[in-house]
Amino acid sequence: VQLQASGGGLVQAGDSLRLSCVNSGRSVSPYAVGWFRRAPGKEREFVAGVSARRDKRYYADSVKGRFTISRDSAKNTDYLQMNSLQPEDTAVYYCAANTVGSVHYVGFRPGEYNFWGQGTLVTVSS
Numbered sequence: 001v002q003l004q005a006s007g008g009g010l011v012q013a014g015d016s017l018r019l020s021c022v023n024s025g026r027s028v029s030p031y032a033v034g035w036f037r038r039a040p041g042k043e044r045e046f047v048a049g050v051s052a053r054r055d056k057r058y059y060a061d062s063v064k065g066r067f068t069i070s071r072d073s074a075k076n077t078d079y080l081q082m083n084s085l086q087p088e089d090t091a092v093y094y095c096a097a098n099t100v101g102s103v104h105y106v107g108f109r110p111g112e113y114n115f116w117g118q119g120t121l122v123t124v125s126s
Contacts (some may be wrong), residue, residue: 001025001115005095008120011085013029015124019080021095021117030054032098033105034113035069036121037070037091044110047093048080052103062088085124 002025007018021033030052038044048059048069057069068081078095096113098105107113 001031001097001099003095003097003115003117003122005093005117006095008093008122010121010123010125013124013126015085016081016083017085017122019082019095019120019122021078021080023076023078023097030048030103032101032103032113033069033071034096034098034107035067035080035093036096036110037089037093039088039091039117042091044094044109049106049108050078051106052098052101056104056106058108082122085122089110090122090124092121094119099124103109 003021005021007020032052034049034085035047036044050057050069066084071078095117097115098107098113
């Protein structure tokens with residue numbers, strides 16, 4: 001598994017962005033995907049996650065109703081659609097894969113993911 005996140009940028013409050021997480025490596029089994037973010041001066045926090053079987057999705061309370069996680073299996077790409085962005089959403093966003101957990105499990109902690117993308121910066125101006 002080799003993940004590469006992209007799609008970040010500078011937007012205004014209320015705008016939308018879609019982040020992409022492409023797996024350019026090999027993976028013969030489904031894996032869970034998590035999106036995390038690190039705001040300036042803060043620790044990395046869970047944003048959204050989906051199980052390997054895609055039967056469970058979870059969102060942080062701060063993004064629930066605004067962010068949506070999805071996947072295009074044909075393109076080996078996971079997405080994080082972010083709507084109604086607010087200045088407090090400003091952060092570096094990371095995608096991560098858990099290739100060893102239960103296919104129905106979604107991890108909420110960074111330590112539960114064994115592959116990480118490089119991060120993409122999202123800046124929301126007021």
